Amino acid sequence: MNTETLTASEPSSRQAHRISAADAADMLLRHMDGVLPALAVFDVRDENSYHAAHIDAAVRLAEATFPQQIRGLNRATPVLIYCYHGNASRTWAQWFADFRVPEVYSVDGGYPAFSDALATRRAGQQGTPVAGMDARADLLAFLQTHGFDPFDLNAPRQHGLTALMRAALAGHEGVVDALLACGADISRRNMDGNNALWLACVSGNAAIVRRLVQAGIDIDNRNDMGATCLMYAASAGKAEMVALLLECGADPQVLNFDDARAVDLAATRSCLQLLRHTIG
Template sequence: MRTVWGGPFRAANVVVLVGIGCLSASLLPLHAQQRDTRLIDAVKRRDDKAFAALLRAKVDVNAAQPDGATPLAWAIQLGERRMAEALLDTGANANTADEYGETPVTLAAANGDADLIQRLVAAGADTHAARWNGETAVMIAAGAGSLEAVRQLVRHGGDVNAAEPRGHQTALMWAAAEGHADVVAGLIDLGATVDAASKAGFTPLVFAVIKDDAASIRTLLERGANPNLALPSGATPIIVAMQYRHTVAALAVLESGADIGVRDRAGNTILHLASQVGDLKLVGALLAKHADPNARTPKSMAPAGARGGGPGRGGAIGEQTPLMLAARSDHEEVMRALVAAGADPSLKAQDGTSLLMTAAAGARLKTFKYAYELDPNVNVVTATGNTPMHVAVAMNDRTQPEVCEVIQFLADHGARLDELNAAGRTPIAIADNLPVDLAVDLLTKLITERGEKPKIPSKR
């Protein structure tokens, strides 16, 4: 019998049951061949009649498999409580451990079975029991979401603050990682350290943020967790929330006093990140706390032209505003909220990219029209010679017909169609290379209708 947990980052408790049926008897050592596994087999088959008969026959209730798993361990693992209690009544050892360190207590904890834990304790089970990797019964019960099981274990000596040796994770971290807010509260009541840090520097709050569980987050913060305690990387819980795009978690941390002046490693403010994600409620909450709608991302250290220029052309550009990121990500309502709070649509990025250009790179027509109302220059040119038309040909989560709608709008409002940028590429050449076939066809048609020929015709 083997139970693999792996800590809070594992999505589930994965159980691998290793029996001896697949092994030829001739391959087993003599002592293993002579083991009486009839009782284990009856438990595994859930055969009540055979099980009762074997107990009446007084077979050895502690006869184990080669890996050390006993009938009691199997009964608990399979959730057969009546069998488990009958085995305890007839003398089953409550403290056996298989070769993986699984004991009756750790198995009952994994099932969240508080009543069985109490019965095991009465039979002499050790509540300090831990798996081979140091994961304690208290941690296991916390991860399983059973507050009563946790209480039973701690009441009988289980250590609420024990940390497993590999990652230094505690029961509170496990409960937070699995989104068990009631267990989080109960563990703190039992004395769990709220801001304990794992080997990687993750606190229970960070685990709750990664889970995006507002209830656990609020519980931890109400009980004294520090909303601004930074990881070794410098990221605070609200930055972690935005890295995972967990806006529910970000709001919960924000409501409890998170510092909105922090920036991520790329230099984005929380408002930049929220605007890019497009969560209107979070953006509104940040603006209500006086987040700067005209904050700039840091200047890019790349030399002019190194990225090709313009949004969507090979990398982030420096000195972008939240409004630009909202436009690029097609979030019209967020744009409107930012403008209402004082965002300046005339601001340009480091290379001269305008609001309209960022919208051209990713917005659909409805959002793009709003960007045009704010910034109507359809022929702005960046330091690398790109125009809105150069960046409009990139799909960036849009369909080809949606790209063509933006191209047509630009053309209808006087945009130049066939300019060469500093790299010697036209919009058609860029679309041809991506490829965005419908954009190539539309631009070719529009240029021809103007009585001209494309400077760089399609290669296809």
């Protein structure tokens, strides 16, 4: 099998069994945090390269060991595969897909990109500042009520929700402000791949949506189904939220993994009218 004949010229797409290094790092860290229950990571580089350095929890995969690995794999387990530069791993991903593994992804950029993305994410998770928390009785009460760790504001709880996500979902503007002031990580995603902005859209709290956007949250984050907040708001018939997200800069041309845009998912005439300019 010539596994280095493919190129990485097409845009990254989970539908094509590809994933960006940043998204792969996010999946691995969510798995290590216990948010994503199962994940298999395979390294298809040569043995010397693997032993010199590899991604945490990665198992080396070769043609000789593939039959054993595929037999022992629960088909419901998401699979990440990386190689040197992101070319050979795409062929391997297709092999897994041919064996009816539904969620298998080749990591764009290979080991260097994956390793760098992990290092960046881990650096962002360390040293969460908690200074000033003792002056916020409402924040401490919220953390205690919901069982969050006051010394690790980013530690996930049920369904992978962080304190920031839970506060956004509950519509607690003051707690959201306090968490942002204390350095809560806005890049965290729950077990479905949604960030705190999605939870704010669920609650319908416009003030929290604006605060999170101003803090720099990824307004076009695609969850594990490829859906953005704008897609959710459109499909849920939340016209006011659709208008707000568009005002805040949400991209209506983003595609989900079924190649659908927000306009294609609009559940009401009012949402469709707001997104009609994206048709074409």
